[in-house]
Amino acid sequence: MSLEPLDPDTIDTAQAASEAVPAESERLDADNMLKSDYVRRVRDALEAGDDGAVYALVEPLHPADIADLLEQVEADERSALTRAISDLMGSEVFAELNDHVREALVDELSAEDIAEIAEEMETDDAVALLEDLEPEEQQAVLAEMEPEERAAIESALAYPEETAGRLMSRDFIxxxxxxxxxxxxxxxxxxxxxxxxxxxxxxxxxxxxxxxxxxxxxxxxxxxxxxxxxxxxxxxxxxxxxxxxxxxxxxxxxxxxxxxxxxxxxxxxxxxxxxxxxxxxxxxxxxxxxxxxSGAGDGDINEPILMTVRTRLSWLVVNLGTAILASSVVSLFQDAIARFALLAVLMPIVSGMGGNAGTQTLAVVVRAIATNQLTSSNTIRMVLRELRIAMANGLSLGLLIGTSTALLFHNPHLGAVIGAAMIINNLVAGLAGILVPITLDRANVDPAVSSAVFVTTATDVMGFFSFLGLAVATGLV
Amino acid sequence: MSLEPLDPDTIDTAQAASEAVPAESERLDADNMLKSDYVRRVRDALEAGDDGAVYALVEPLHPADIADLLEQVEADERSALTRAISDLMGSEVFAELNDHVREALVDELSAEDIAEIAEEMETDDAVALLEDLEPEEQQAVLAEMEPEERAAIESALAYPEETAGRLMSRDFIxxxxxxxxxxxxxxxxxxxxxxxxxxxxxxxxxxxxxxxxxxxxxxxxxxxxxxxxxxxxxxxxxxxxxxxxxxxxxxxxxxxxxxxxxxxxxxxxxxxxxxxxxxxxxxxxxxxxxxxxSGAGDGDINEPILMTVRTRLSWLVVNLGTAILASSVVSLFQDAIARFALLAVLMPIVSGMGGNAGTQTLAVVVRAIATNQLTSSNTIRMVLRELRIAMANGLSLGLLIGTSTALLFHNPHLGAVIGAAMIINNLVAGLAGILVPITLDRANVDPAVSSAVFVTTATDVMGFFSFLGLAVATGLV
Incomplete structure (x- = not known):
């Protein structure tokens, strides 16, 4: 591929925006991302080994867009890309890069190169770059740095991760x-x-x-x-x-x-x-x-796949435990199910709807806690609010499914059982949905991490138990 | 309650922070929220009808904290509170208030009062205040405003909601x-x-x-x-x-x-x-x-409860439809279940685990789309990534549950069936988890709103169908 003049229409960036003239202004409404045919041209040039073309294509990009480009190409293309544009791989690009992509690129650099990049960065970005390195590597990089920069970074690293001390810049007036x-x-x-x-x-x-x-x-x-x-x-x-x-x-x-x-x-x-x-x-x-x-860990799409599998799988295994617990409730009623298999058909409706209602409450409560809107001053009001909502939803859904079941199967008793179970499970869902995250938060456990397991266990177990239990207790089977 | 001198320890605010001396600095680590005993004292003073005490308590607060306080007290206390602190209810407080709380307060004000508040605000805040009013009320307020302010707001309101035109300020250099x-x-x-x-x-x-x-x-x-x-x-x-x-x-x-x-x-x-x-x-x-x-709408804890019930209930009814669809799959296998009720015990494990895995993928993909990380340049790579993850998770979980089932129930055939069903359903979950939101996004539908319904329908239906279907097809029952 030969060196082509840059076509401004291929990139939707801040730079392109600054040339705004009427005819081009529609382009600005696009999506803050590199256009896919632009990315494809870079990749074609890379594959053809035409570093000059790659450089010419990438040169006009803002550092944040270069970082984006590095994330968009395949992992095995990144080394070739960084070699082709080494002049452009300034500290600002590294500051904008996704952690996992940056780590992979940094692994290929010498301590000297890393030190040079870190010295050009603001302290907070340099800290972000260095804090993920192995201790020996970190020391090696620090040893290469100017004493003043080094001292600033070391003092930042002395503060715990994710605190203001790590985040702050020491340059101020x-x-x-x-x-x-x-x-x-x-x-x-x-x-x-x-x-x-x-x-x-x-x-x-x-x-x-x-x-x-x-x-x-x-x-x-x-x-x-x-x-x-x-x-x-x-x-x-x-x-x-x-x-x-x-x-x-x-x-x-x-x-x-x-x-x-x-x-x-x-x-x-x-x-x-x-x-x-x-x-x-x-x-x-x-x-x-x-x-x-949802148990997806960091959910970082640039994370190495094995790390992702490990995170997600461990969550799934925990949930397998709760699923087995719930199914052991069902096993108590095997005889009833064998006599009246329709129970097995209907029972997932009760447990599933409880799960949905519990998740709704959970999402609201977790966000309210995270944004400091749910405080000890209004906890009781919020619990009562969720209970009233759960009651309203439970009555509506119970009536709906109860009536339909009674009519469809010509069995008013079965309708009453599933309707009552639906009401009970909605109340369980509402209560668990708010009490579980509040309790975890008070115990200084991040409610987002583990609430869902408890809530769905509660709605599964109580969904099966209330429906099958009521069926047996009221003599339906 | 008499007028007490303000105890600085009762409030954890920006103002308190500015008086930081060593002994007090620990207080700064608290939670960016009004302390609950401070809120209680305000409410006690309100109940006692002691407006002077209320005023003295609230006066040192930052406008953002006054807004917080109004959100923290009960809805029926808000009128009394705003009367007691009417001097302090400046435009900055209104700008910081939650939409629903603000709407309720604004309903009690005359068009003149609203116009006066809006005139003190920056254009973007005034627009936010006025855009939710009924058209006649909005006209009445605008009529009370100075021509210049009025023109600025009218020109902002001419732009569609949630665009830069609504958000921008017309004061710049x-x-x-x-x-x-x-x-x-x-x-x-x-x-x-x-x-x-x-x-x-x-x-x-x-x-x-x-x-x-x-x-x-x-x-x-x-x-x-x-x-x-x-x-x-x-x-x-x-x-x-x-x-x-x-x-x-x-x-x-x-x-x-x-x-x-x-x-x-x-x-x-x-x-x-x-x-x-x-x-x-x-x-x-x-x-x-x-x-x-999770189908919780805006999830605003200050929303009127009827509105919340309507939002959540309509989502639950849609999910009820999908639950009935899934249970109709089970009904195809009633005979098999009546002969071998253990199938009913185990089937929720397959469908539930598929639901969990699908939700993981969905959460990752929805965020990646929202933050422009998932683009047309890397869609295929991401689909393959999710498929590999799904395969790894499915194999692990299938092996785990398959072996356990075979051993526990001395039934290798049953173990093989549930293991295979688990693998199939994990693949379904992974595929649906990424393809559903991508497809919705391309069709310009917000993937966060409706993806979950499709994904859980897929995992429920396929969970039941693969497990029960395999059991019957392989002659287990």
């Missing part, structure tokens, strides 16, 4: 409140090695404790001679360095923060967190719940 | 590229009615089309005489005004944006979107998937 706006601007202009990525200036006291914050727009809109203490806002949301990243994300979301100061145990300013790092966490934490509820 | 840094700063200082909330300055050409963007930090760090054209970045992510909010959120996330320019069909700058508005969308969209997959 902090000044004394005696400064005027004009003096601050001079300070920023004259000191070339200060941070360039900042959205507010933190005002600190003599002990380096935050006393206020100035958004940059306030500074730009204020006269030079005004003191920062007259511009700054004193009410400021601080992030303790040991705070869990999920709580950091909720705090950013609640108070609509763009950046925030991170303080250590003694209240001293040690870093800043910016919202672009938090956005990923919000997305991840919300995705995590859906994936954990 | 745009200047010509001939300006120098010093001239820009003068312009910002001298024009008092310019926006105060902005994080970048957009540079536009004579036709008001964006040509570049300057982060405020770059401006602050550059000498006065430098031209903006030398400071600005030309590559810039633009948002078309009709873009869906979910795509807007993904674009912000992908390119780590703090704010972005919104352009109309002719490429002219018409607004800006800031990341704080996008953070809510990311959270909502990710939550939506989990709630829709």
């Amino acid at each position: 902090a000044v004394n409140e005696q400064l005027t706006v004009g003096e601050l601007i001079h300070y920023l202009r004259d000191n070339k090695d200060l941070a360039t990525e900042f959205w507010e200036v933190f005002i600190v006291d003599a002990h380096y404790r935050p006393v206020g914050t100035c958004q940059l727009s306030w500074i730009l809109r204020t006269d030079r001679h005004i003191a920062l203490s007259d511009v700054m806002k004193r009410d400021q949301t601080l992030i303790p360095v040991t705070m869990d990243q999920e709580e950091v994300a909720l705090r950013f979301q609640k108070y609509a923060l763009i950046s925030a100061a991170v303080v250590d145990e003694s209240g001293r300013l040690v870093g800043q967190i910016t919202v672009d790092d938090v956005v990923h966490i919000i997305q991840e934490e919300a995705s995590e719940d859906i994936l954990r509820l | 745009a200047v010509n590229e001939q300006l120098t840094v010093g001239e820009l700063i003068h312009y910002l200082r001298d024009n008092k009615d310019l926006a105060t909330e902005f994080w970048e300055v957009f540079i536009v050409d004579a036709h008001y089309r964006p040509v570049g963007t300057c982060q405020l930090s770059w401006i602050l760090r550059t000498d006065r005489h430098i031209a903006l054209s030398d400071v600005m970045k030309r590559d810039q992510t633009l948002i078309p005004v009709t873009m869906d909010q979910e795509e807007v959120a993904l674009r912000f996330q992908k390119y780590a944006l703090i704010s972005a320019a919104v352009v109309d069909e002719s490429g002219r700058l018409v607004g800006q979107i800031t990341v704080d508005d996008v953070v809510h969308i990311i959270q909502e969209e990710a939550s939506e998937d989990i709630l829709r997959l």
